[in-house]
Structure formats: C-alpha cells, structure tokens
Amino acid sequence: MRISRFAAAAVLALVAVATPGIAQDPKQPVTTLKAAEQNSDIDIYKWEGDRAPIPRDFVQQPPLIPHSIKGYQITRNFNKCLDCHAWSQAPKSGATKVSITHFKDREGKELSNISPARYFCTQCHVPQTDADPLVKNTFKPVEGLAAKK
Numbered sequence: 609m610r611i612s613r614f615a616a617a618a619v620l621a622l623v624a625v626a627t628p629g630i631a632q633d634p635k636q637p638v639t640t641l642k643a644a645e646q647n648s649d650i651d652i653y654k655w656e657g658d659r660a661p662i663p664r665d666f667v668q669q670p671p672l673i674p675h676s677i678k679g680y681q682i683t684r685n686f687n688k689c690l691d692c693h694a695w696s697q698a699p700k701s702g703a704t705k706v707s708i709t710h711f712k713d714r715e716g717k718e719l720s721n722i723s724p725a726r727y728f729c730t731q732c733h734v735p736q737t738d739a740d741p742l743v744k745n746t747f748k749p750v751e752g753l754a755a756k757k
C-alpha cells in the first residue's frame with residue numbers, strides 16, 4: 609500500500625517536470641498565439657497616443673482604434689469599450705456610437721442591443737503601436753476612398 613502510493617507520487621512528480629511551462633518571457637519574440645494572448649497587456653511596444661479617427665482604406669474596413677486600450681477589459685460580464693461607445697454613453701463621452709450594423713445578429717435579424725457576434729470589439733478593431741510592420745504592404749485604397757490628386 610505504502611509503496612504504491614509512493615510510486616504514484618513519483619509518477620506525478622515526473623509528469624510535472626516533463627510538462628513544459630507555458631510562461632513566456634516578455635522580452636522574447638512571441639512564438640504562439642497562446643503567448644500573444646498572455647502578453648497582450650505587457651508593454652513590448654509603445655501604444656500610439658490618442659488622436660483623431662484614422663482614415664479608412666476600404667469602405668467596409670473596421671475603423672482602427674485611434675487611442676490606447678491599455679487595461680480595457682472585455683469579459684463576459686463587462687465591456688469597457690461600451691462605457692464610451694454605447695449609444696447611451698456617446699453623447700457624454702464624445703466617442704463615435706457603435707455602428708448600427710452591430711445590432712444585427714448573423715441571420716440579419718435586428719436586435720435591441722449589441723449582437724453577440726460584435727461583442728468582442730478587438731476581434732475586428734485594433735489599437736496602434738509603434739511596432740514595425742512584419743511584412744511590406746503595398747495596398748492602395750479603393751477608388752471611392754482614394755484622395756483626389
């Protein structure tokens with residue numbers, strides 16, 4: 609009895625040693641999505657300061673976030689973005705109201721509140737940092753948005 613308990617403890621200890629840790633050194637390049645998630649609040653790059661809305665490159669583009677979102681939480685019960693961007697808050701906060709398209713569910717049915725499909729804002733809207741682009745981008749705005757020469 610005693611021996612088998614000891615053996616079980618030894619096996620558990622081995623498993624613990626053999627399982628690689630998931631902690632990621634913030635100074636190392638991000639290697640996995642998991643690590644990126646864990647590091648999203650660590651300042652590897654500098655957030656760009658608050659500024660006026662950033663021009664869009666195509667009509668359907670989710671506008672880029674022109675301010676820092678450091679520490680802004682979006683969880684099941686709380687959405688910091690809606691503190692300012694909800695229709696009820698916008699007159700006070702001066703933020704753009706969330707788009708009317710965000711009140712439709714994925715079948716196109718109109719809802720009385722933000723659609724669950726649009727709840728996690730940063731799936732589509734991204735803040736800006738001073739990071740260098742990972743790849744060169746030669747994208748040109750569509751005709752309807754291109755500045756007239």
Ligand code: HEC
Nearest residue numbers: 661662671672673674677680688689692702703704729733
């Ligand atoms: C403390 C208030 C506040 C919070 C919280 C906030 N915002 Fe904003 N947001 C603003 C203001 C103010 C503007 C700029 C409005 C202007 O200058 O026209 C803005 C602009 C934006 C824009 C640009 C809109 C456009 O038309 O180009 C986006 C996108 C945006 N915010 C997304 C977010 C997201 C996503 C979050 C949560 C992660 C968030 N904001 C949290 C106040 C806030």
Ligand code: HEC
Nearest residue numbers: 668669670689693704705706707709726727728729731732
């Ligand atoms: C699935 C992608 C997606 C998600 C999630 C999403 N948005 Fe958007 N958002 C868009 C797109 C695309 C546009 C531009 C086209 C449009 O108006 O629908 C937009 C437009 C906006 C605008 C500009 C409205 C205007 O009048 O110009 C604001 C502000 C905004 N979103 C805020 C938010 C906030 C806050 C959340 C979270 C509660 C959110 N969005 C979630 C895709 C998304």
